Amino acid sequence: xxxxxxxxxxxxxxxxxxxxxxxxxxxxxxxxxxxxxxxxxxxxxxxxxxxxxxxxxxxxxxxxxxxxxxxxxxxxxxxxxxxxxxxxxxxxxxxxxxxxxxxxxxxxxxxxxxxxxxxxxxxxxxxxxxxxxxxxxxxxxxxxxxxxxxxxxxxxxxxxxxxxxxxxxxxxxxxxxxxxxxxxxxxxxxxxxxxxxxxxxxxxxxxxxxxxxxxxxxxxxxxxxxxxxxxxxxxxxxxxxxxxxxxxxxxxxxxxxxxxxxxxxxxxxxxxxxxxxxxxxxxxxxxxxxxxxxxxxxxxxxxxxxxxxxxxxxxx
Amino acid sequence: xxxxxxxxxxxxxxxxxxxxxxxxxxxxxxxxxxxxxxxxxxxxxxxxxxxxxxxxxxxxxxxxxxxxxxxxxxxxxxxxxxxxxxxxxxxxxxxxxxxxxxxxxxxxxxxxxxxxxxxxxxxxxxxxxxxxxxxxxxxxxxxxxxxxxxxxxxxxxxxxxxxxxxxxxxxxxxxxxxxxxxxxxxxxxxxxxxxxxxxxxxxxxxxxxxxxxxxxxxxxxxxxxxxxxxxxxxxxxxxxxxxxxxxxxxxxxxxxxxxxxxxxxxxxxxxxxxxxxxxxxxxxxxxxxxxxxxxxxxxxxxxx
Numbered sequence: 304x305x306x307x308x309x310x311x312x313x314x315x316x317x318x319x320x321x322x323x324x325x326x327x328x329x330x331x332x333x334x335x336x337x338x339x340x341x342x343x344x345x346x347x348x349x350x351x352x353x354x355x356x357x358x359x360x361x362x363x364x365x366x367x368x369x370x371x372x373x374x375x376x377x378x379x380x381x382x383x384x385x386x387x388x389x390x391x392x393x394x395x396x397x398x399x400x401x402x403x404x405x406x407x408x409x410x411x412x413x414x415x416x417x418x419x420x421x422x423x424x425x426x427x428x429x430x431x432x433x434x435x436x437x438x439x440x441x442x443x444x445x446x447x448x449x450x451x452x453x454x455x456x457x458x459x460x461x462x463x464x465x466x467x468x469x470x471x472x473x474x475x476x477x478x479x480x481x482x483x484x485x486x487x488x489x490x491x492x493x494x495x496x497x498x499x500x501x502x503x504x505x506x507x508x509x510x511x512x513x514x515x516x517x518x519x520x521x522x523x524x525x526x527x528x529x530x531x532x533x534x535x536x537x538x539x540x541x542x543x544x545x546x547x548x549x550x551x552x553x554x555x556x557x558x559x560x561x562x563x564x565x566x567x568x569x570x571x572x573x574x575x576x577x578x579x580x581x582x583x584x585x586x587x588x589x590x591x592x593x594x595x596x597x598x599x600x601x602x603x604x605x606x607x608x609x610x611x612x613x614x615x616x617x618x619x
Numbered sequence: 620x621x622x623x624x625x626x627x628x629x630x631x632x633x634x635x636x637x638x639x640x641x642x643x644x645x646x647x648x649x650x651x652x653x654x655x656x657x658x659x660x661x662x663x664x665x666x667x668x669x670x671x672x673x674x675x676x677x678x679x680x681x682x683x684x685x686x687x688x689x690x691x692x693x694x695x696x697x698x699x700x701x702x703x704x705x706x707x708x709x710x711x712x713x714x715x716x717x718x719x720x721x722x723x724x725x726x727x728x729x730x731x732x733x734x735x736x737x738x739x740x741x742x743x744x745x746x747x748x749x750x751x752x753x754x755x756x757x758x759x760x761x762x763x764x765x766x767x768x769x770x771x772x773x774x775x776x777x778x779x780x781x782x783x784x785x786x787x788x789x790x791x792x793x794x795x796x797x798x799x800x801x802x803x804x805x806x807x808x809x810x811x812x813x814x815x816x817x818x819x820x821x822x823x824x825x826x827x828x829x830x831x832x833x834x835x836x837x838x839x840x841x842x843x844x845x846x847x848x849x850x851x852x853x854x855x856x857x858x859x860x861x862x863x864x865x866x867x868x869x870x871x872x873x874x875x876x877x878x879x880x881x882x883x884x885x886x887x888x889x890x891x892x893x894x895x896x897x898x899x900x901x902x903x904x905x906x907x908x909x910x911x912x913x914x915x916x917x918x919x920x921x922x923x
Contacts, residue, residue: 344736355769434667502916525637
C-alpha cells in the first residue's frame, strides 16, 4: 500500500552501505533533518499510542492502586470469570450487535442502490441521508431520549397514537430498551454507510450492465447478478467494521439507559468503564485492562477467521 | 466519487447503473422510478430532517407545550427565552467556545503530526521510516478500547513532565494526534506526488524544510482538507475521552457538559442548548457538503 517506488533508489542504498556509517556521514546525509520531521510522530505515537498499548498488556497482570503496583499473575482474569456481570455484558453486546445487523446492515444497501438510480437532485438525496451523521452523537442521543419519552405524550407515543397503537415503554423496559438503543444508533450511523456504498456503486464498470442488457437481463436480474456481486468486497468490509464498532458500543446505552433497566443494556465497554472509573465498584484498573484485552483479542481472532472464510468469496 | 454531479454531467460521463437509458424511456419504468424517487425523498426527509426540525421548533416552544403536545406546532406561541437562558444562565456560551478550542487544538496537532510524518516516511525516507510506518499501521488494528485505561494513566502521570495533564486541553489534543488513519492518508498522497519535482528542487538547492513548506504542502491542499474535516468532526463528536480527562465543568466541551446539566435544567432550555450544539456542525456540513461527502466515501475506500 505504501511501498516506496524502490527500483530508482535501491542501487543507491547498496552503494551507500559499502561505506562505513559514522555519525558524521549520518549528519552530512541529512539525518538530523529526517529525525526532526519524524519527531512529532515518534513523540505523539510513542507516548500516547505505542507505550499505552504495551502497558495495557503489562497491566493485566498487575493490581494498580494510587500508591503501589503489585504483580498478581492471572488474578484479574480469574476475577473476571467469577463476575456474573461479565456474561451479562457479553450477551448484551452480542444482542446489540445482532440487532444492529438486522436494522442497520441491509437498510443502507437498499437506500444506496435506489439512490444510485436518481439522476436529478442526487446531491440533495445524499445530503438528506448524511444529515444525521453530522449531528454530534451526544446531541442525537439526548434528542432521542426525549423522543422515547414513555408517557402517552411522548413524541413517538403521540405518533403511534395516531394509528391506534398504545404507548410503548421504549427505553424504560428491559425488553424494548435494547431495540430502542439500536434504532437510535442506526439512525445516527446509516448515512455514512450509504455514502460508502454510493461511492462503490459509481465504480461498477458500465460494460457489465451493457453486457447484461445484451443478454436481455431485467432490472432486478441486473441488480442481483451485476450490482451486488460488484459490491461484495465493500459489503464484506462494512460488515466486519460494523462488528468491530458495535462490539465497542458505549455512548448510546451509557447516555440513554446507563446500562439499565436491571443491567439489560450493560455492554462490555460500559463494564470496563465501571471497573476503571465507575463509582461503587471501586477503581480496578487491572480488571478493566484485562477485559479490554480479552475483547481486543476476540475481535482480532474474529476478523482473522472472517477474512480467511471470506477470502475466496471476496475475489469475485 | 462525486455524488453531486449535475444531471447533464451524469449523462455525459457515461455513468450508468442497472437501469439503462432505453429502460428509462419505457413509460412503466419511468412511472415506477418517479414514484420510487418521490417515496424515497419523503422517507429521507422524515429520516434526516424531521428530528432536527423538531429540535429547532422545541428549542423555542414553551416547556409545557413540548411536554403535553410535542408534535403540535406552537399551540401557545413562542418562547425565545429558552435560547437566551441556555446561552447565559446554563453557560452554553462558555462550553461552545471550549468545544471550538478543543477542535482547533486537535486539528492543529493532527495536521502537524500527519504532515511531518507523511513527509518523513514518503519523501525523506530514512532507513527506519519503514519501521515507523509499520508501527503506525499496526495501531490501526488495535481497537480503541485497549487504550482507554493505560492512556488515562499516562495522562495522569506523563513521562518527563512532573505534572498531570488532567484538566488541561493537552490531554485531548495530544492523543488526538495518534490518528493512524490520517498518517496513512497523507503518506499515501505524498507517495503519489511526482518525485522528479523533489529532485529538481534539491538540485536547485532547496533543503528539506523548504521542500516541505513551499512545495509539498501547497501541492497537498485536497488531502489536507480531508484530514481537517476528519479532525474537526471527530473532536466535535468525542464524548468518552474528554469526559474522563476534562472533569472541571468550566473547561468542558458541549458534548461532555450536556448530559450532566440535563437533570437540573428546564426541558425547554435544555432543548435550546441541544439545538445550539447542533448548529455549527450542520452549517459546516451544508457549506462544505462536497468535502464532507468525499471524505465519507474516501473513509470507506481507505478502510477497504
